[in-house]
Amino acid sequence: MLLHIDEDTIIELAVLVGGENAGKIMKNLLKKPGITDEELSRILQLDIKEVRKFLHKLNEQGILHYELAREKETGHRIFKWYVSQEQVTGFIITNTKKILERLEERLEYEKKHQFYWCETRGCRKLAFEEALNNLFKCPICGKLLQPIDNEDTIKAIEMKIAEIRKHLEQISKVKKVAEEPLVKEKVKAAKHKK
Numbered sequence: 681m682l683l684h685i686d687e688d689t690i691i692e693l694a695v696l697v698g699g700e701n702a703g704k705i706m707k708n709l710l711k712k713p714g715i716t717d718e719e720l721s722r723i724l725q726l727d728i729k730e731v732r733k734f735l736h737k738l739n740e741q742g743i744l745h746y747e748l749a750r751e752k753e754t755g756h757r758i759f760k761w762y763v764s765q766e767q768v769t770g771f772i773i774t775n776t777k778k779i780l781e782r783l784e785e786r787l788e789y790e791k792k793h794q795f796y797w798c799e800t801r802g803c804r805k806l807a808f809e810e811a812l813n814n815l816f817k818c819p820i821c822g823k824l825l826q827p828i829d830n831e832d833t834i835k836a837i838e839m840k841i842a843e844i845r846k847h848l849e850q851i852s853k854v855k856k857v858a859e860e861p862l863v864k865e866k867v868k869a870a871k872h873k874k
């Protein structure tokens with residue numbers, strides 16, 4: 681079980697790191713922990729070299745780790761791949777915090793500034809200083825700029841921030857609970873990295 685971060689978020693993370701195919705690989709890894717590169721290649725109908733390239737890319741980011749095993753009959757080496765739960769959670773928390781920071785900056789900016797707009801669709805809003813520099817005429821269409829009410833924008837940002845904060849709290853709580861049994865796995869993973 682992969683904590684309580686929904687699988688879509690984890691797949692999105694993989695896509696972000698390695699593109700669409702990395703996302704497909706992640707989807708299969710979540711379904712079947714310990715899946716091998718051969719199996720992935722067969723399921724996704726991707727060249728094994730391609731599959732390995734994506735696996736290693738995700739491994740470099742610490743999102744995946746592998747266990748080395750040997751096939752009983754042939755003695756061939758097999759790589760079994762797993763999602764590194766704690767790492768994934770950490771990654772998502774860090775990224776969510778970054779988004780939160782950006783939104784808070786945006787909120788601060790919206791609260792501090794008066795905006796102006798020519799009311800022409802496709803033309804952008806201008807902050808007071810910029811509107812002043814353009815003598816309150818739109819730099820694109822030339823129409824007179826009118827002050828606009830950004831109450832709605834502020835409310836929308838505030839709602840989004842509250843939503844993200846709640847989400848972040850939930851992830852952090854689950855992470856704490858999950859850290860205990862994960863220690864063992866982490867040691868195992870570290871050993872295989874060497």
Ligand SMILES: [Zn+2]
Pocket residue numbers: 798799800803804818819820821822823
């Ligand atoms: Zn305009």
